[in-house]
Every structure is written in structure tokens, then in C-alpha cells.
Amino acid sequence: MASQTPFQSQIYRSLPEIERADAIVDRITKAIALGLLKVGERLPPEAALSEMFGVGGQTLREALGELRERGIVETRRGRSGGTFVVNQPRTQTDTMRDWFLSTSISEIRDLGDEHSAIAATTVRLACERAEAHDFDRLQELARALVLATTPESRAPADSRFHIELAVSAQSPRLTAAEIRLQEETVQQLWTPFAVGFDPEQATAEHLELVRAVAQDQPEKAQKLVLEHIRRNIFHLIDTKLTLGYAQSIQDGQ
Amino acid sequence: MNPTSEVVHAANALTSWIRGVSTETEELSRNVASLLERNLVGKSRVDKAALLGLDEVSREFLAKNTFAVGAGTFFAAESVEEGARVLEWWSRKESGVIGRLDFDLTPGSNRYYDYEKLPFFSTAASTGEKSVWGPYVDFLGFEEYILTFAAPVYVHGNFAGVAACDIRIKDLEPLIMPTLRAIPGDAALVNASNRVVLGNSGMYLVGERIKSGSPNQHRMALDVPHLGLSLIYST
Numbered sequence: 001m002a003s004q005t006p007f008q009s010q011i012y013r014s015l016p017e018i019e020r021a022d023a024i025v026d027r028i029t030k031a032i033a034l035g036l037l038k039v040g041e042r043l044p045p046e047a048a049l050s051e052m053f054g055v056g057g058q059t060l061r062e063a064l065g066e067l068r069e070r071g072i073v074e075t076r077r078g079r080s081g082g083t084f085v086v087n088q089p090r091t092q093t094d095t096m097r098d099w100f101l102s103t104s105i106s107e108i109r110d111l112g113d114e115h116s117a118i119a120a121t122t123v124r125l126a127c128e129r130a131e132a133h134d135f136d137r138l139q140e141l142a143r144a145l146v147l148a149t150t151p152e153s154r155a156p157a158d159s160r161f162h163i164e165l166a167v168s169a170q171s172p173r174l175t176a177a178e179i180r181l182q183e184e185t186v187q188q189l190w191t192p193f194a195v196g197f198d199p200e201q202a203t204a205e206h207l208e209l210v211r212a213v214a215q216d217q218p219e220k221a222q223k224l225v226l227e228h229i230r231r232n233i234f235h236l237i238d239t240k241l242t243l244g245y246a247q248s249i250q251d252g253q
Numbered sequence: 254m255n256p257t258s259e260v261v262h263a264a265n266a267l268t269s270w271i272r273g274v275s276t277e278t279e280e281l282s283r284n285v286a287s288l289l290e291r292n293l294v295g296k297s298r299v300d301k302a303a304l305l306g307l308d309e310v311s312r313e314f315l316a317k318n319t320f321a322v323g324a325g326t327f328f329a330a331e332s333v334e335e336g337a338r339v340l341e342w343w344s345r346k347e348s349g350v351i352g353r354l355d356f357d358l359t360p361g362s363n364r365y366y367d368y369e370k371l372p373f374f375s376t377a378a379s380t381g382e383k384s385v386w387g388p389y390v391d392f393l394g395f396e397e398y399i400l401t402f403a404a405p406v407y408v409h410g411n412f413a414g415v416a417a418c419d420i421r422i423k424d425l426e427p428l429i430m431p432t433l434r435a436i437p438g439d440a441a442l443v444n445a446s447n448r449v450v451l452g453n454s455g456m457y458l459v460g461e462r463i464k465s466g467s468p469n470q471h472r473m474a475l476d477v478p479h480l481g482l483s484l485i486y487s488t
Contacts, residue, residue, distance in 0.1 A: 019357070019364075129462055131446050133372055156363045167390045170460035172398045175390050 012044075012052040020055045024063035029072060029089045043073065043083045092152070096191040100236075100243045108240060111185060112233035116226055118177045119162070123221040125169035126213045134168035135214040142206035146199050154199055155190040159183075161206050168213075189232055194242045197235055202228075256473060256486070259436050264484045266432045267442060268475045274402050274420070275383055275477055277318055282404035282416035284310050285326050289408045299413065300334035304341060308353070311343040314418065315351050320428060321418040323354065323395055326406060327368050328414035329378065340368070344395060344419070356394060366393045377405040377415040382479040388422050388450060388460055398422045398460075400450065422459060426451060438487045445481025457485065 031037045043049065050060045064083060067073045074086045126134075141164055145157040159182035166178040189197055205228045212221035256264070288310060292303040307326065314324040325342035333339050344354045356366035368374050371394075373386040387400035403417040433440055433453035441457035442450040449457045457463070463470075463485060475482045 129448070129460055131448070131462065137370075160363075163392065167392045170388065170390065170398075172390050175392065 012049070020053070021059050021062040021066065024053055024055070024060065025066045025070075028063075028067060029070075032072065032085055033089055033091065037085050039085050039088065041085045043085070045082065092187065093191055093193075096188055097193075097243060099188055100193075100240045103240065105237055105240060108233060108236050111181070112229055112236075115181045115185070115229050115233075118166075118174060118181060119225045119229055120222045122166045122169045122171070122174050122178065123209065123213060123225045124218045125171060125174070126165055127216045127218040127221055129170045130168040130213055134164075135210060138164060138168065138210045138213070139207065142203055142210055145206065146203040148199065151190045151192050154197075155186045158190065158202060159186040165209075165213075185232070185236065188236055188239070193239050195235070195238055205231075256471065257437075260440070260473065260484070260486050263432050263436050263440070264473050264475060267429060267482075267484060268477055270429065270432075271385075271475065271477045271480065271482060274318075274320070274418070275385075275404075275480065277314070278402040278404045278416065278418055279383060281310065281314050281324060281418065282406045284314075285416050286406050286408055286413070289406075289413065293408065298334040299328055299332055299408075301336075307341045308343065311341060312351055315343060315345055318418065320420055320424060321345075322397075322399070322421045322424060323419040324417070325354075326414055326416045327374055329412060330369060332408070332411070332413040354395065364393050368394070373401040373403040373417055374415050377403045378412060380479070381405050381412065385444065385480045385482065387444070388448065391419070395419055400425060422451075436486055440484060440486035442475075443483055443485050449485075450482070456487070 028037065028043075032039075037043075044052070046057065046060055046064070050057050053060065064073065064075065068075060070089065071087050072085065072089050073083050075081070075083045130138075138161065141157070141161045145154060145161065148154045148157045159179075162182055163175060163178050166175040169175075205224065209221060209224045209228065212224055285307065288306055289299060289303055292305055293299070296303070311325045315321055318324075323342060323344035325340065327340045327342070330339060339358060340356065342354045342356070343351055345351055356368070357364040359365055360367075369378070371386075373384065376382075376384040376386065383402070383404045385400060385402050388398055389401075391397060391399050391401075399419045399421055401417050401419050403415050405412055406414045406416050429442065429451055430453070433442065433451060436453060439452070439454045439456035441452035441463075443457075443463060444450055447463045449459050449461050449463065451459055467487075469488050471486055471488065473484045473486070475484060
């Protein structure tokens with residue numbers, strides 16, 4: 001491995017402890033998307049990859065299996081065999097576009113209905129159960145959204161706020177439900193399509209929500225969170241209409 | 254009005270059980286400290302070699318103290334040599350097998366477990382005393398509804414980290430409910446933030462905070478140093 005370029009040592013640097021296979025998939029996918037690894041290029045042999053990533057053979061094979069399934073790499077046998085990059089990975093934007101095209105407005109509305117039910121109870125309980133330590137933390141998490149400078153970092157900042165709101169409500173089940181709902185919607189919300197989503201307004205709404213929780217005003221907090229979700233859902237429906245039906249407007253004319 | 258003998262009896266039983274947990278946690282912290290002092294041989298920062306045998310300390314704790322679901326040590330970032338692992342945490346799996354629990358310790362990552370900011374760590378760091386934190390949903394950590402007993406670890410007199418053990422709320426319930434049920438009226442064990450750890454009826458539900466006390470709601474502080482626990486009961 002003596003002849004590694006700085007880029008290569010960047011791609012193959014050692015990993016955090018958990019979710020190693022996922023992290024390998026992510027690292028290689030990103031490297032291809034950024035053009036650091038090119039279509040046609042051969043990855044180093046499995047043993048070398050295991051060593052560089054600092055993972056066992058099983059974990060590495062899991063990661064390569066996932067990359068093969070996504071059609072990004074191909075493993076060929078024989079003397080000139082190995083694992084080759086065969087395709088550019090689909091970008092987040094592509095995946096999100098597919099989601100908008102395949103999800104109906106009624107389904108988006110229904111996601112909002114469920115989220116409203118979960119969030120309304122979550123904030124009511126947070127008003128009763130959260131304490132000073134939680135308010136500080138939520139405020140910090142709310143600010144993290146406006147400090148996030150890229151769409152990729154806004155999505156996790158936004159979802160983290162809502163998840164920790166459920167944590168402050170002391171309910172493992174509501175927390176699990178919030179995590180699931182965030183996984184289903186947050187990328188869609190922040191992936192920039194025709195109409196971008198404004199992080200400053202979302203942050204202002206989060207901060208107002210924290211104030212209502214801190215002042216133990218359950219009705220106000222519920223009203224705020226329901227409006228917040230409705231605005232999110234409107235944005236998703238707007239995006240859906242723009243991506244899915246722009247063509248039909250032209251056709252209709 | 255004086256508490257009834259049932260209340261006094263329950264308070265004593267709770268105090269004695271919780272003292273036991275607190276003492277065990279303190280002993281865990283002492284065992285960690287003496288192991289580190291032996292291993293460090295003069296070095297000031299904890300490195301990989303200094304952690305040798307630390308896993309056994311956690312495992313022994315869990316083998317002995319079956320009420321706990323997890324135990325181990327979180328180190329203060331400044332006491333650790335760069336590159337060493339900054340925690341050693343072991344937990345009991347559903348099957349009963351004890352295994353190491355890993356956390357994401359990469360700052361900025363979506364699942365970063367920023368333990369130095371969590372109350373079980375920061376309280377021990379700032380007060381230098383034992384503490385209990387919870388009930389809380391340990392998001393990104395053990396990810397269950399738990400109570401954490403913690404004690405600071407001092408190596409050669411310097412704060413090095415926190416030794417702690419987790420008790421699942423659902424495991425705690427059968428352990429202390431019989432004691433609470435022996436009190437005839439509504440009663441609950443509450444923490445220093447007035448949050449219910451466990452109550453003997455629907456009146457006091459775990460996780461809820463007790464607001465302004467009604468005139469027939471009474472409080473008896475439990476004599477376990479630094480934990481701030483009390484018994485609330487109605488007459």
C-alpha cells in the first residue's frame with residue numbers, strides 16, 4: 001500500500017466503531033460520486049480493504065455485497081478479476097425525485113396526519129415532563145439547524161431536534177415513532193428541488209416551540225407543532241406537484 | 254403529621270437498597286481507579302495499555318449485580334491519550350450474555366454519543382460526587398428507558414472519568430414495587446428533579462414530574478448521600 005495517493009488514504013482511512021459495513025458503503029459511494037474513484041477502476045483486494053478499513057472479512061463482504069446489490073460495483077473472477085466500479089451511484093437527489101414521483105399526495109397528507117398525532121402528544125408530554133436540562137439542549141439543537149450550511153447537514157439537524165423533543169417527553173415509544181417518521185420525511189424536506197426550504201423559519205419555529213415547552217404552555221406548544229408539521233407537509237406537496245405534474249400543466253394547455 | 258410505620262418501613266427499605274447500588278457503583282469506580290493507577294505506572298494520560306483488564310472489572314460488576322443491565326467507565330477526553338478508546342462499556346444482552354457496547358464517538362456524526370454533555374457524566378465531573386440520573390431515554394446510547402448511577406473516577410487525585418451502571422426501568426419495577434406497595438396510600442420514589450422513578454399506583458406515573466404539592470402530599474428525603482431521592486406519599 002506504499003503508493004497511495006492522498007485521496008486514496010482519505011477514502012480508506014479507519015472507521016468509527018459502529019455501523020461499519022454501512023460506513024464502508026457510504027465511503028465508497030461518496031468517493032465514486034465525487035470522482036475520486038472512477039467507473040472501471042478496480043478496488044484493492046479484499047484482504048487489503050479489510051486491513052485498511054480496520055474491519056473483519058465478514059463486515060467487508062457485507063459492504064461489498066450491498067454495493068453490488070446497488071449496481072455500483074461488480075466482482076469478477078479469474079486472473080484479471082477483482083471488484084470493479086461499474087456505475088455511478090444514484091445521488092440523493094435522484095432517490096428523492098423517485099420518492100416524490102412514486103408517492104401520492106394522499107400518502108403525503110397521511111404521513112402528515114400520523115406525524116401530527118405523534119407530535120401533538122409528544123409536545124404535551126414534554127411540557128409536563130421536560131426540565132431545565134432538556135430546554136437548554138433543545139435550544140442548542142434548534143440553533144444547530146440554522147448553523148448547518150448544506151442541505152445534507154440540515155436534514156440530520158432538523159430530525160435530531162424532533163427526536164430529542166420526544167426524548168424529553170420521556171417516552172421510548174414516541175421516540176421510536178418520531179425516529180421512524182423523521183426517516184420517512186426529513187430528506188425529502190431538505191433536498192433542494194425547485195422550491196428550497198427555509199432553515200431560518202424552521203429554526204425560528206423550533207425555538208418558539210422550545211419556549212412554549214419551557215413555559216409549560218401545552219396548548220400553545222401543540223398549536224405550534226401542528227402548524228410546523230402542516231407547513232412541512234405543504235412543502236412536500238408543493239414539491240410533489242412541481243416534480244410530478246409540471247408536465248401535465250403543459251400537456252393540458 | 255408523622256409518617257405511618259408503613260411509610261417509615263418502606264423508606265428504610267428503599268434507602269437500604271439504593272445505598273447498596275450506590276456503594277457498588279462507588280466500589281466500581283474505586284476498582285477502575287486502582288487498576289488504572291497500577292497500569293499507568295507514572296504516565297499521566299490513559300492509553301491503550303492502561304485499559305488492560307478494565308473489561309474484566311465491568312464484567313465482574315455485572316455478574317455480581319444482576320439488577321444492572323450495563324456497567325463501565327467513560328473517560329474525560331482530557332485524561333485520555335489520543336487514539337485510545339474513551340469508554341469501556343459492557344451490557345447484558347436479552348440472552349443474558351454480557352457483551353461490549355459500542356457508541357459512535359465521532360464528533361459531527363449523526364449518531365455521535367456526546368457523553369461528556371450528558372448529566373450522568375457532567376454532574377460527576379462538576380460536583381465530584383456520586384449521582385443518579387433518570388429515568389431517561391438513553392438516545393444513541395443504550396437506547397432504553399433507564400436509570401444511571403454514577404461515581405467519578407479519580408486517578409492519583411485527578412478526575413479521569415465516570416464509572417456508572419444502568420438499571421432498566423422495567424427491571425427496577427419488580428425490585429422495588431413490593432416495597433412501595435406496602436404503603437397503603439399513593440406513594441412514589443422521586444428523583445432530585447421531582448420526577449417519578451416509580452409509583453405504587455396510577456396517581457404517580459414513572460417519568461412524570463410532580464408539580465405543586467397538595468396539602469395531603471408529603472415528602473420524606475431518603476438518606477443516601479448526594480442522590481437527592483425522596484419518597485412522596487399521600488394521606
